[in-house]
Amino acid sequence: NAGVTQTPKFRVLKTGQSMTLLCAQDMNHEYMYWYRQDPGMGLRLIHYSVGEGTTAKGEVPDGYNVSRLKKQNFLLGLESAAPSQTSVYFCASRRLGGRDYGYTFGSGTRLTVV
Amino acid sequence: AQSVTQLGSHVSVSEGALVLLRCNYSSSVPPYLFWYVQYPNQGLQLLLKYTTGATLVKGINGFEAEFKKSETSFHLTKPSAHMSDAAEYFCAVSVSVSGTYKYIFGTGTRLKVLA
Numbered sequence: 128n129a130g131v132t133q134t135p136k137f138r139v140l141k142t143g144q145s146m147t148l149l150c151a152q153d154m155n156h157e158y159m160y161w162y163r164q165d166p167g168m169g170l171r172l173i174h175y176s177v178g179e180g181t182t183a184k185g186e187v188p189d190g191y192n193v194s195r196l197k198k199q200n201f202l203l204g205l206e207s208a209a210p211s212q213t214s215v216y217f218c219a220s221r222r223l224g225g226r227d228y229g230y231t232f233g234s235g236t237r238l239t240v241v
Numbered sequence: 242a243q244s245v246t247q248l249g250s251h252v253s254v255s256e257g258a259l260v261l262l263r264c265n266y267s268s269s270v271p272p273y274l275f276w277y278v279q280y281p282n283q284g285l286q287l288l289l290k291y292t293t294g295a296t297l298v299k300g301i302n303g304f305e306a307e308f309k310k311s312e313t314s315f316h317l318t319k320p321s322a323h324m325s326d327a328a329e330y331f332c333a334v335s336v337s338v339s340g341t342y343k344y345i346f347g348t349g350t351r352l353k354v355l356a
Contacts, residue, residue, distance in 0.1 A: 131284070158341065167250065169331060169348040170285075177341045185343075217284055226273050226335040226342040227292040232284030 130154070133218050133233035140208040140240045148203040148236050150218030157223040159201040160185075160230070161193060163214040170217065176201055208240045243268045243336045247347035255355045260304075260319040262350045264332035267313065273335040274315040275344070276306055280328045288330075291315060302326070327354045 131152045140146055150159065157178050162170040162185075172185030174193040182193045190212060192204045201220075205212060215237050219230040248263040266272050273292050277285040289300025296308040302325075306317045315332060329351045333344040 169346040229287040
């Protein structure tokens with residue numbers, strides 16, 4: 128089925144380790160987003176991309192980097208993981224156009240940093 | 242600045258009872274509003290949205306929401322709750338920032354349905 132696929136689904140990291148979360152979409156969407164979800168805080172935007180080769184910071188970008196080398200993929204990197212980055216990470220995409228278009232979300236990556 | 246407030250982080254209803262989840266927004270421009278549902282261990286799914294036109298919008302699974310400009314509200318309702326409605330619900334407003342569109346999400350309301 129068409130949609131947004133996130134890998135991995137679960138991961139445990141030690142403090143200081145690095146990792147990359149992969150988001151892939153097969154809907155030819157221009158926009159892609161990375162959010163983190165924490166209890167009582169809803170979803171907060173980390174970084175986003177409005178097209179291949181472009182990225183921009185969201186509201187909580189510190190400690191994360193992103194890349195969008197291919198239109199269908201949006202990578203989220205943690206260079207040196209910290210316990211504060213324990214969270215559930217969601218990727219989303221939407222097509223080019225007006226602000227009435229909804230997002231398609233992936234099923235999430237649950238990351239624990241110990 | 243645009244914002245979304247969801248009143249009540251947890252709501253419990255009996256099966257068959259009315260579901261009412263509250264969302265108030267703040268926006269300096271006509272808002273585009275959305276409700277999403279998140280079932281356990283899943284991503285968010287679009288329930289319904291309001292853009293322009295009819296203020297009462299119907300979504301999937303029997304949910305509907307009414308846009309009330311005078312009250313700056315977009316509350317989500319369902320006449321009769323089912324056990325399968327147990328999930329977390331997010332209200333969001335779409336905003337334009339630097340030529341692109343992003344959501345601002347509320348903090349979510351977890352709905353529990355009691356047998």
